[in-house]
Amino acid sequence: xxxxxxxxxxxFTDNYIWLIxxxxxxxxxxxxxxxxxxxxxxxxxxxxxxxxxxxxTHHHADHSGGVAELIQQWDVPVxxxxxxxxxxxxxxxxxxxxxxxxxLGLKFGVMDIPGHTAGHIAYVGHGxxxxxxTLFSSGCGRILGGTAPQLWQSLxxxxxxxxxxxxxCGHEYTxxxxxxxxxxxxxxxxxASHLExxxxxxxxxxxxxxxxxxxxxxxxxxxxxxxxxxxxxxxxHVGHALDSDLEVFIALREWKNHxxx
Numbered sequence: 001x002x003x004x005x006x007x008x009x010x011x012f013t014d015n016y017i018w019l020i021x022x023x024x025x026x027x028x029x030x031x032x033x034x035x036x037x038x039x040x041x042x043x044x045x046x047x048x049x050x051x052x053x054x055x056x057t058h059h060h061a062d063h064s065g066g067v068a069e070l071i072q073q074w075d076v077p078v079x080x081x082x083x084x085x086x087x088x089x090x091x092x093x094x095x096x097x098x099x100x101x102x103x104l105g106l107k108f109g110v111m112d113i114p115g116h117t118a119g120h121i122a123y124v125g126h127g128x129x130x131x132x133x134t135l136f137s138s139g140c141g142r143i144l145g146g147t148a149p150q151l152w153q154s155l156x157x158x159x160x161x162x163x164x165x166x167x168x169c170g171h172e173y174t175x176x177x178x179x180x181x182x183x184x185x186x187x188x189x190x191x192a193s194h195l196e197x198x199x200x201x202x203x204x205x206x207x208x209x210x211x212x213x214x215x216x217x218x219x220x221x222x223x224x225x226x227x228x229x230x231x232x233x234x235x236x237h238v239g240h241a242l243d244s245d246l247e248v249f250i251a252l253r254e255w256k257n258h259x260x261x
């Protein structure tokens with residue numbers, strides 16, 4: 001398993017567009033979720049990089065809005081979810097399909113992870129996961145087209161990936177998510193220490209990503225609904241007993257929707 005060289009391009013208020021460098025050709029990159037073409041084109045020019053392909057996780061404009069302009073300038077393949085309509089996506093992919101960029105030495109598997117949107121997908125390979133807005137560091141996406149059971153099932157699928165998997169999410173939401181996690185699970189030392197570290201990184205202008213799947217299993221409340229403290233906090237918030245893991249998850253997601261730190 002080869003580790004990837006991945007660099008972040010910031011866009012809008014808090015989006016990350018990821019540049020995956022080729023294992024064989026570091027100056028060739030595949031871009032993930034280019035919501036805005038301008039910062040991508042700027043990064044390509046400044047770093048003297050060649051665009052080799054585009055991967056899109058879901059249809060929201062802040063993840064796909066730059067595709068049309070990029071392919072006007074670069075004749076590259078664009079991959080995206082088969083169950084969503086995204087202009088410029090000619091290669092529609094779905095669960096268990098593989099995408100290869102042979103000259104770059106890159107290969108990714110596709111996972112269907114609906115919930116945030118109905119057709120959301122992820123790309124996994126080389127010990128890395130590009131999961132758009134389904135899983136965040138210490139959080140998960142809102143339900144904007146999919147369903148709560150879908151999102152819960154998708155998170156469970158992602159949680160089965162190896163603990164060392166590097167997780168590249170679509171937004172810089174970590175500090176706010178950790179503040180919520182601290183309220184849900186106040187006695188979790190992993191949450192407290194990671195919040196302190198991430199706050200320092202943000203002051204320094206550094207990203208808090210990638211995270212790892214092992215880290216998320218230790219502090220992300222949406223992956224810890226079986227934990228007694230998490231369940232009790234959710235029950236206390238809604239004021240009644242919750243009879244299943246899915247009910248706990250739904251209560252947490254609704255709570256987070258209205259949470260202010």
